[in-house]
Amino acid sequence: MPIAVFPLGALETNSYFMYGGNQAIAVDVGGPPDAMIAWLAEHKIHLAAICATHVHFDHLYGVAALAEATGVPVYTPSGDDVLAGTEASKGGIWGFPLVPPFESSAVPSGKCAFAGMECEVLETPGHTPGGISLYFPGQRVVFTGDALFCRSIGRTDFPLGDHATLLRSIYEKLFVLPEDTKVFPGHGPTTTIGEEIRNNPFCGDFSQ
């Protein structure tokens, strides 16, 4: 699978490279990205973009440093703009440091391409108001941020989180993907859509 994962930061946020040929996209950067930068050099892979699944601080700590090291554009979901400037996005709470600031533009909506790979941007709000999942149909891969985890789902007790909205996102946007689609979540191990449809204890009422 053309994916490299780096659990970064105090919350071990999964920070990913998805690559095809010699180009890659970074999905979330949760801490100092030294290991990611070294990986790019070692594999002679060119970073094309950085994309955040949502703007919670633990997914952003390394974005500024990786963008500065590579000069690539940063994309964040526009639906999360309401969180920009709040503690949920810029950090500085619960003993966590502040997120180094960076410039970003809105993630494209719907079908687009990243690093030469076809991608569908799925709107999966609930954990945050504008959270997205990035689905790569050619590779049968989806990055779900903190919407869907292996046997769990995202918290909805943060500002502007909504449990019913999150479940609807999971049912209507993620559980309709091919069952063999590999799920790469924002924290913890990988899984598949089919395994979560059958085994995720938080999604037991999918049939309703």
Ligand SMILES: [Zn+2]
């Ligand atoms: Zn989050």
